[in-house]
Amino acid sequence: MTPFSFARATDADDALRLASARGGRYLGGGTNLVDLMRETIERPTALIDVTGLSSTIGERDDGGLLIGAAVRNTAVAEHAAVRARYPALARAILSGASGQIRNMATVGGNILQRTRCAYFYDNAGSRCNKRNPGEGCDAIEGFNRMHAILGASPSCVATHPSDMCVALAAFDATAHLLGADGERRLPLTELHHLPNGRPDDETLLKPGELITAVELPAERWFARSTYRKVRDRASYAFALISVAAALKIDGDRISDVRLALGGVAHKPWRAHKAEAALRGAPATAEHFRDAARAELAGAVPLSHNGFKIELAERTIVAVLQELAGEIA
Amino acid sequence: MRFVINDTDIETDIDPRTSLLDLLREQIGLTGTKKGCNQGACGACTVLVDGERILSCLALAVQYEGRQVTTVEGLADQAGLHPLQKAFIEHDGFQCGYCTPGQLCSAIGMAAELQRGLPSHVTGDLSAMAIRATREELAERMSGNLCRCGAHNGIIDAIDEVFGERRGQQGYDAEMPEKVA
Numbered sequence: 001m002t003p004f005s006f007a008r009a010t011d012a013d014d015a016l017r018l019a020s021a022r023g024g025r026y027l028g029g030g031t032n033l034v035d036l037m038r039e040t041i042e043r044p045t046a047l048i049d050v051t052g053l054s055s056t057i058g059e060r061d062d063g064g065l066l067i068g069a070a071v072r073n074t075a076v077a078e079h080a081a082v083r084a085r086y087p088a089l090a091r092a093i094l095s096g097a098s099g100q101i102r103n104m105a106t107v108g109g110n111i112l113q114r115t116r117c118a119y120f121y122d123n124a125g126s127r128c129n130k131r132n133p134g135e136g137c138d139a140i141e142g143f144n145r146m147h148a149i150l151g152a153s154p155s156c157v158a159t160h161p162s163d164m165c166v167a168l169a170a171f172d173a174t175a176h177l178l179g180a181d182g183e184r185r186l187p188l189t190e191l192h193h194l195p196n197g198r199p200d201d202e203t204l205l206k207p208g209e210l211i212t213a214v215e216l217p218a219e220r221w222f223a224r225s226t227y228r229k230v231r232d233r234a235s236y237a238f239a240l241i242s243v244a245a246a247l248k249i250d251g252d253r254i255s256d257v258r259l260a261l262g263g264v265a266h267k268p269w270r271a272h273k274a275e276a277a278l279r280g281a282p283a284t285a286e287h288f289r290d291a292a293r294a295e296l297a298g299a300v301p302l303s304h305n306g307f308k309i310e311l312a313e314r315t316i317v318a319v320l321q322e323l324a325g326e327i328a
Numbered sequence: 329m330r331f332v333i334n335d336t337d338i339e340t341d342i343d344p345r346t347s348l349l350d351l352l353r354e355q356i357g358l359t360g361t362k363k364g365c366n367q368g369a370c371g372a373c374t375v376l377v378d379g380e381r382i383l384s385c386l387a388l389a390v391q392y393e394g395r396q397v398t399t400v401e402g403l404a405d406q407a408g409l410h411p412l413q414k415a416f417i418e419h420d421g422f423q424c425g426y427c428t429p430g431q432l433c434s435a436i437g438m439a440a441e442l443q444r445g446l447p448s449h450v451t452g453d454l455s456a457m458a459i460r461a462t463r464e465e466l467a468e469r470m471s472g473n474l475c476r477c478g479a480h481n482g483i484i485d486a487i488d489e490v491f492g493e494r495r496g497q498q499g500y501d502a503e504m505p506e507k508v509a
């Protein structure tokens with residue numbers, strides 16, 4: 001690890017002040033940043049501990065929920081309102097990492113965790129455009145079984161590893177940000193970039209900008225939602241494919257739907273095409289399959305991950321069937 | 329900088345780069361907590377902070393200044409081994425023993441989570457406020473602790489006996505009457 005100074009922020013303004021004075025990085029639970037610092041992939045000269053910032057989950061007047069950025073992942077999944085009204089979010093978090101890591105990880109840190117691409121981590125031995133812009137990407141011709149099938153570029157085929165973000169993307173969550181120019185809000189689906197030519201430029205956040213909270217809208221029908229994760233072992237593994245979905249049915253027709261995929265792209269992938277195909281359609285397996293195919297029509301397999309396309313299709317259909325069955 | 333480790337106050341100067349794991353092992357000499365992967369993947373370094381299980385290898389020690397840290401060395405008391413330690417011996421919950429300190433601390437933190445009603449990946453009904461401590465629940469909740477010797481069945485047997493749903497039932501722990509959760 002390269003040397004750094006350490007300071008604890010007392011509130012969001014203090015964090016911002018410390019970050020601009022020291023040019024530092026924010027530190028949540030450290031479960032991703034400390035690991036990357038040990039590998040000298042990240043080399044901040046100052047760390048500002050933001051775990052003392054808002055760690056409450058509050059009800060909004062309009063019925064939504066506001067989750068402080070310092071809330072631990074365990075606390076989000078444990079919260080009664082999250083479990084009852086946004087079950088896909090609780091399930092997504094509980095399917096990620098381990099009990100110990102979820103106790104440490106914060107909401108802000110989870111959103112900004114970096115890819116688990118093995119070549120990105122292999123600081124000494126591999127070429128990676130995310131680590132060293134312009135040097136090439138060893139994953140494209142390499143072991144890319146875990147990598148992206150949607151929205152990738154010739155520069156980078158990495159995936160965003162978060163489970164939590166997939167549920168947040170499905171639920172139209174909004175990130176609350178605080179920066180030198182004041183507060184602003186960003187839909188979570190816009191916060192992360194696709195890799196394009198600059199995979200090192202991962203988010204819309206400006207230097208020093210802090211995530212203060214995440215807001216979930218007050219849609220009562222999100223109570224009918226779930227998250228399914230397909231992985232190489234039953235627990236404690238990153239997603240090959242994951243699906244977060246919420247389904248609203250009136251009569252025998254789908255009146256509204258939210259669908260997002262994990263393990264497929266450089267960002268949590270909101271499946272807008274599938275949603276458009278589903279709205280107004282009958283809630284049958286056939287229509288679920290057609291919608292999944294509409295979303296995956298643009299999927300591009302790499303040498304080792306072609307299986308992900310069919311796996312994604314089947315997982316989408318299974319999750320929608322589960323939700324439709326729950327309603328019937 | 330002040331740390332409270334196994335109920336003992338400890339003052340020590342540290343480099344901010346020091347992990348909680350290295351503080352425990354290298355600076356304080358508490359080598360019970362093990363370093364397996366040093367990257368969050370094995371659970372060998374699990375300790376309890378204010379009763380919650382965390383990975384000490386991914387924790388910067390400075391972040392835990394003033395907090396109550398419990399390591400495997402803090403589990404036994406005057407009366408002897410912790411009931412879970414005894415159950416690990418009884419059920420062959422280890423072979424080489426390298427993962428054991430992490431398994432023990434993790435299981436104790438896990439039991440508290442289960443008791444307060446935290447759901448897990450395998451919990452069917454998320455709205456249930458009480459969750460049955462089935463073997464499936466225990467195994468899922470312990471998935472962050474790997475055992476390279478493959479003693480998982482013995483580990484879950486031991487945890488099941490002390491924290492599982494059959495604990496205290498007639499006949500179940502009759503062979504080991506001295507063990508109480």
Ligand SMILES: Cc1cc2nc3c(=O)[nH]c(=O)nc-3n(C[C@H](O)[C@H](O)[C@H](O)COP(=O)(O)OP(=O)(O)OC[C@H]3O[C@@H](n4cnc5c(N)ncnc54)[C@H](O)[C@@H]3O)c2cc1C
Pocket residue numbers: 025026027028029030031032033034050069070095096097098101104105106107108109110111112113161162163164209210211212236237238239367368369
């Ligand atoms: C072995 C292992 C397995 C894992 N498995 C999974 C899995 O299956 N699914 C999954 O989703 N995740 C998994 N994870 C990743 C884990 O979820 C993340 O490491 C964790 O969520 C990061 O949160 P943190 O608070 O520790 O972040 P940190 O490591 O503290 O920070 C991460 C990044 O966020 C920035 N940051 C933190 N807070 C803020 C803020 N408020 N504002 C602005 N920037 C901020 C930091 O500067 C840093 O760049 C795994 C991790 C490990 C080590």
Ligand code: SF4
Pocket residue numbers: 115117118119120127128129130131136137138139140155156157158199
């Ligand atoms: S896929 Fe992206 S992160 Fe992985 S080696 Fe290529 S450029 Fe780096």
Ligand code: FES
Pocket residue numbers: 362363364365366367368369370371372373374383384385386
């Ligand atoms: S040493 Fe900490 S998880 Fe392996």
Ligand code: FES
Pocket residue numbers: 421422423424425426427428474475476477478479
């Ligand atoms: S007993 Fe050897 S690693 Fe678990």
